[in-house]
Amino acid sequence: MNRRLPRTNDAGASPGVWRLAWQRLRRDRVGMASLYVVVAFLLLIAASHFGLIAADWQQEKGVSFANPSFLPHLENREAQQSLQLQTAQAQSDPSHLAQFRAVDPLAATYDQVQQRALSYQIKEPARAMTLPFGGDKWGRSVLAKMIKGAEISIAVGLLAALIATMLGTLFGALAGYLGRWVNDLLEWFYNVFTSIPYLLLIFAIIAVVKANPALQSQGLLTIVLVLGLTGWTGVYRLVRAEYMKHTHREYVRAADAIGASVWRRMFVHILPNISHIILVQLSLLVVGFIKAEVILSFLGFGVPVDMVSWGTMLDEAQNELVIGKWWQLVGAGLLTMAVFVTAFSLLTDALRDALDPKLK
């Protein structure tokens, strides 16, 4: 299909498949716009990964449920309560408990505790009444959480998609090129994996991981592996079909004739010719896995509790909405996740059109 022609010096040398695709993509305005959005997001999460922005997302900078800066005058009862509580705590005087001292067997212990507590200076930082995009229950900036959450969610999606695509490509190449018993075995494997509904399979694996202390403490790696190791089936199917098609093409036979090994034929000769199909599958998987991660994190099966992702933010947002605090829901669910997923899906569509113009 897209056989690379030998590079000759005369002016008629044809441009490669990737350059042609790039030219087609450049002409697609929607595709380019979504490419800019995706690149902007990737720069943002790179900056956040290296601690340039949102590194202080865990700091409690504002009052509880601080108002967004653009809506400073919303009523915020929670903040007042928490402020009152603080002053009450600061002024609390245990003297009214003195009457119980005679009968309280723990009085001495409490005294010790009191002494200890006094020796620590708790510095309560000044809390802002408003934050750029509001605050959560603990007064952390929702804007910083949005950025950090984007980093975790997108990273999980990308890594899991990479693993799934590599597995699917490897299995597909083996089954499609080698055929015979390898094909039978992998087909059986594929049938087994696809007969279990996808989310149920993930749940079963998570149940196992949760019960096994050795696997439990792996943090992000767990969810990346769970998604990656279960999501390869779609890629496998397509890559296998492509390899079956290419196996008998002339260029592969020619490679065989000049003595290229099986591995070389599979991954140096055929793979570049179907890489555009794999790329489209990869980006489809990224979107799917980001959505899956959000749902799993929401259910408490995803990222560890000391991290923030779009899913954990939506989990908090569910209870916040009832008391009228909508910014976490809008920030995580609409302003970041929906924008990124839309841009990435549109980019995938544009990529497919650009890389496979015969497809419509």
Added chain:
Amino acid sequence: MGAYLIRRLWQMIPTMLGVILLVFFLFTQFGGDPAQVLAGKITDQAQIDNIRKELGVDQPVYVQLWIFVKQVFTFDFGRSWVTKEEVSHIFKQRAGPSLTVMTPILLIELLLGVALAMWVAYRRGTVSDRAVMIICILAMSVSFLVYIIAGQYLFGFVLGWFPVQGWSDNLWRNLTYFAPLPILLAVLVGLGPTIRLYRSVFLDELGHDYVRTARAKGLSERAVMFKHVLRNALIPIITNLAMALPGLVLGAFLIEIFFSIPGLGREVKIAVDRSDFPVIKAITVYLAFATMVFNLIADLLYRWADPRVELR
């Protein structure tokens, strides 16, 4: 036909065995010591040994595998580790609510999806087509969670049109009072991808020569669309339905969790929370079997939809 059916059922056996092996090794090899899970805070070694004996985990692997295979084929997975409820009883209890919610969802989504997709495909390139497609893409990129959270808040809490959540023992009351909001939200979410898929199917069919021929014969547009195009588009629609059917049994588990519907999907989530292995194992194995059966039914339906399809 009979020979085809027997051959297909015969071919299912290796896959079924594969599912059993996969589930078995997943839980025995990576699940940790079930006695530890079950005993929790008990540290008495004798008690732990007792539990291990009861579960058969002190036996060699092949004996355990045999126990598992027997469980699968006698429909007897014993009792839940946590509630001591019989697993078969859990199935009977929870399948009803799942079906009550999922059947209307599937039917409404199918009818609306096909109708809208046909309409936009017919008006390809017009403003309404583009508007519907843009709405679909936008709607698809918002997480399911946002729809449920916002929908529950708006329709249940603020406007009070529907109950926020709940379930009763009465089927009619469930259908008319508790189920409408979950159904509405699930259909809203599912419609985007469905329309997109069916639209491309219809566009594909509209490009064929038989459509031009039918129009040249002077058939009305209605006849062309409903008698010719729809009939030919049935096969991908059946494929899509067959893929959605296992979800019918499992229920949209997010919907069930949010609306406290005591269905199988919610049961799975609870079982994962509590490390209740027998329940998860049973649901996984039987739903895999159900998926295989649904695929077979889909293949048989192809023949009904298109007599040219040969079952081999």
